[in-house]
Amino acid sequence: MSASPAPARQPDAPAASPADDAVAAFETVYRANVAAITAYFARRCREPQSVADLTSETFVQAIGSLRTFDPQRGTARTWLFGIARRVYARHRQQTAIGREAVIALSGRRALGGNELEELAARIDAERTAARLLARAQRLSPLERGALELVDLAGLTPRDAAAALGISPGALRVRLARARKRLRHEKEPS
Amino acid sequence: MTSFEDHLWSDLVREHGEGIRAEPRQSHALAASVTETGAARVRRMRRPAILAGTALATAGATTVAVLALTASSTPPAFAVTDNNDGTITVTLREISGLSGLNAEFARMGVTARAVPMSATCPTKGFGNAMPAGTNFDTYTLTIDPRYIPDGYTAIVAATQTASGRVELVQAAVRPPAPTCLNTEIPTRIPLKGPTPPAIRREIRKIQREMAAKRRAAAKH
Numbered sequence: 001m002s003a004s005p006a007p008a009r010q011p012d013a014p015a016a017s018p019a020d021d022a023v024a025a026f027e028t029v030y031r032a033n034v035a036a037i038t039a040y041f042a043r044r045c046r047e048p049q050s051v052a053d054l055t056s057e058t059f060v061q062a063i064g065s066l067r068t069f070d071p072q073r074g075t076a077r078t079w080l081f082g083i084a085r086r087v088y089a090r091h092r093q094q095t096a097i098g099r100e101a102v103i104a105l106s107g108r109r110a111l112g113g114n115e116l117e118e119l120a121a122r123i124d125a126e127r128t129a130a131r132l133l134a135r136a137q138r139l140s141p142l143e144r145g146a147l148e149l150v151d152l153a154g155l156t157p158r159d160a161a162a163a164l165g166i167s168p169g170a171l172r173v174r175l176a177r178a179r180k181r182l183r184h185e186k187e188p189s
Numbered sequence: 190m191t192s193f194e195d196h197l198w199s200d201l202v203r204e205h206g207e208g209i210r211a212e213p214r215q216s217h218a219l220a221a222s223v224t225e226t227g228a229a230r231v232r233r234m235r236r237p238a239i240l241a242g243t244a245l246a247t248a249g250a251t252t253v254a255v256l257a258l259t260a261s262s263t264p265p266a267f268a269v270t271d272n273n274d275g276t277i278t279v280t281l282r283e284i285s286g287l288s289g290l291n292a293e294f295a296r297m298g299v300t301a302r303a304v305p306m307s308a309t310c311p312t313k314g315f316g317n318a319m320p321a322g323t324n325f326d327t328y329t330l331t332i333d334p335r336y337i338p339d340g341y342t343a344i345v346a347a348t349q350t351a352s353g354r355v356e357l358v359q360a361a362v363r364p365p366a367p368t369c370l371n372t373e374i375p376t377r378i379p380l381k382g383p384t385p386p387a388i389r390r391e392i393r394k395i396q397r398e399m400a401a402k403r404r405a406a407a408k409h
Contacts, residue, residue, distance in 0.1 A: 021213060021217070022210050022212065022213035022216040022217065023202060023206060023209050023210060023216070025213075025216040025217045025219065027198065029220050030198055030201070031194075031198075034194050034198075052193065055197065056197055056200070056201075059201055060201065060204075063208040063209055064205075066208065066211075066212040066219075067212060069218060071218045071221070075222040076222045077222075077223075112192070114192045114193075115193040115196060118192065119193055
């Protein structure tokens with residue numbers, strides 16, 4: 001699933017080659033989106049390690065499927081959220097069939113104390129949002145997706161539509177429906 | 190940046206750096222889309238080919254395109270620079286350059302409009318307006334399409350102080366675009382419509398900054 005570890009370039013290799021530019025460019029993408037992707041998993045998992053693994057897996061898969069990014073179809077964030085959704089779906093499938101989620105991630109490693117704390121804080125920070133999503137269980141997956149990507153992750157409706165693979169018009173309908181239903185539903189005591 | 194994010198990044202580069210290096214074009218396309226979203230994509234795709242063929246497009250981000258250049262040696266009244274990252278930098282040195290600026294926007298296929306600010310203009314702020322990238326200190330501002338939702342027009346409102354300094358304010362409105370803007374800009378602009386929450390937060394932050402700057406300016 002994930003790319004096999006390739007030999008890393010020596011750090012003393014000549015700088016500023018087009019290939020190194022590529023790493024710098026990807027770093028921009030990573031820095032701009034890693035918090036949103038981490039939050040996405042923090043709303044779904046209680047274990048810091050799972051959040052770390054799934055976030056990591058999302059970026060590993062992103063690198064492995066760079067070719068599939070089509071700027072005509074959406075932004076980097078749209079594309080990454082598409083990957084994150086698939087990563088999480090697979091994680092759910094694996095846990096559902098009674099297996100420990102096996103994430104084929106060569107970069108997987110034990111988290112340091114700081115990182116554990118950070119991610120636990122992130123999970124805490126997303127707790128309200130997670131409760132909102134839990135209340136939204138009765139919504140259809142697309143309605144829930146629309147609600148989360150637009151209202152929680154802050155994507156534009158257009159980008160959220162692209163991430164969910166539906167038209168912007170269809171997304172607006174689902175978003176409106178999801179918000180309306182949540183308003184009408186009582187907060188569980 | 191947290192240590193988790195830093196560690197993950199170094200792991201990714203170490204373990205999967207080759208994968209990134211193998212796809213430089215895709216990596217750059219992704220990075221370009223970080224700053225360029227929705228409306229900008231549409232604008233980019235609609236942008237006439239005239240831009241692509243000029244030295245302007247290849248000149249790089251740092252070069253200011255002198256589009257209003259005449260035979261004289263004085264600096265041009267206005268300039269528009271395509272930063273090649275989805276953003277556009279607008280420079281206006283003389284209020285008289287407004288019409289030329291609009292002509293240039295039209296030529297480049299940019300959904301933006303430059304209007305004068307005056308004390309008598311009936312348009313006091315905009316419904317659904319989004320001040321963004323406001324710069325009271327210089328006569329240059331950058332239109333960042335991230336702050337211009339689909340279907341909105343970027344507005345650059347300009348005023349010239351008694352000392353001759355040009356000030357620019359940026360906003361985004363739903364068409365039809367106004368022809369002027371009252372100098373009295375409300376600091377609390379009602380936000381309606383489908384503005385994404387992240388953008389709303391950004392707007393509120395900018396509004397607070399604007400208010401602070403106005404207060405500071407009023408003291409002097």
